[in-house]
Amino acid sequence: MATLSTAKMTEKSEHKKGLWTVEEDRILMDYIGVHGKGKWNRISKVTGLKRCGKSCRLRWINYLSPGVKRGDFSEEENDLIIRLHNLLGNRWSLIAGRVPGRTDNQVKNHWNTHLSKKLGIKKGKNKDSASSQILSKEFKQSCSTARDLNFTISHNYDGGGVSQKEITGEGETQNAVDFKDAQELITQSDDDYENSSWFFQSDLKLQTPNVMEFPDESLDFFWHDL
DNA sequence: AAAAGTGTCAACCGCCGGTGC
DNA sequence: AGCACCGGCGGTTGACACTTT
Numbered sequence: 001m002a003t004l005s006t007a008k009m010t011e012k013s014e015h016k017k018g019l020w021t022v023e024e025d026r027i028l029m030d031y032i033g034v035h036g037k038g039k040w041n042r043i044s045k046v047t048g049l050k051r052c053g054k055s056c057r058l059r060w061i062n063y064l065s066p067g068v069k070r071g072d073f074s075e076e077e078n079d080l081i082i083r084l085h086n087l088l089g090n091r092w093s094l095i096a097g098r099v100p101g102r103t104d105n106q107v108k109n110h111w112n113t114h115l116s117k118k119l120g121i122k123k124g125k126n127k128d129s130a131s132s133q134i135l136s137k138e139f140k141q142s143c144s145t146a147r148d149l150n151f152t153i154s155h156n157y158d159g160g161g162v163s164q165k166e167i168t169g170e171g172e173t174q175n176a177v178d179f180k181d182a183q184e185l186i187t188q189s190d191d192d193y194e195n196s197s198w199f200f201q202s203d204l205k206l207q208t209p210n211v212m213e214f215p216d217e218s219l220d221f222f223w224h225d226l
Numbered sequence: 227a228a229a230a231g232t233g234t235c236a237a238c239c240g241c242c243g244g245t246g247c
Numbered sequence: 248a249g250c251a252c253c254g255g256c257g258g259t260t261g262a263c264a265c266t267t268t
Contacts, residue, residue, distance in 0.1 A: 019236070019262080041253070057254070058237065093256060108257075109235050 015044070015052040020059055024049060028056055029064055062105045069101025073110055081107055082115060 020028075027049045035046070037060065040053030049056070062068065073081070077099055084095040092104040092111075099107060 017238070038254085053253075054239090054255095055237075061255095062236070090257065104256075105236075112258095113234055 016050040025064060028059060032060060062103045067101060068103060078115060085111060
């Protein structure tokens with residue numbers, strides 16, 4: 001929480017670092033109350049607050065924003081995060097966008113400190129789990145909007161009863177219908193995630209990169225009943 | 227009681243993409 | 248086209264709290 005004790009000024013920058021004080025929070029809140037969000041780099045000029053724009057933005061998003069939920073994660077939230085992480089990898093902002101009241105930083109911290117342990121996942125440079133790393137640029141360029149999408153989700157199940165599932169969509173209505181199938185795959189997960197037939201990507205070869213290329217809003221129908 | 231070890235999480239950093247000039 | 252600026256992202260760090268010895 002905010003404290004006056006350890007904050008230091010750097011040699012190079014006039015911007016303060018470290019934990020935010022109550023007074024700094026108040027200044028930032030006042031500024032946003034008057035000017036609204038955005039233009040973060042102007043805050044220090046307008047208010048005299050010795051914080052860089054990035055720091056202000058982060059403080060607002062992760063702490064001061066009224067929509068931010070505090071406290072422990074519920075079982076439902078854990079469940080949702082695990083499912084989404086399995087699907088999206090370390091796309092924390094995308095995951096957080098589907099967990100009401102939680103920020104990407106909260107979700108990321110919670111995953112790293114609680115859920116990854118719970119699931120027995122070792123932290124490391126696992127590019128496989130962070131499947132966003134292997135996105136195709138061509139795909140990115142070709143999928144600028146949800147309506148443009150012709151997506152394919154492939155699953156290789158050994159034990160899940162589905163050896164190969166391909167889902168394609170052409171236009172919004174068709175997508176909504178076809179994604180019910182995808183949703184079924186997702187909801188096949190049971191309570192024991194460690195034993196879940198769809199959890200380990202190395203076994204599954206769940207090819208999420210395509211899915212992850214969807215614009216955030218285009219996923220609404222996909223997550224609808226998740 | 228105190229030192230050492232461990233866990234948690236707020237905040238920082240570097241990078242990247244979008245935008246405007 | 249090239250540059251600067253800004254906002255956003257994921258990875259990482261470090262201060263503090265808590266637990267163990």
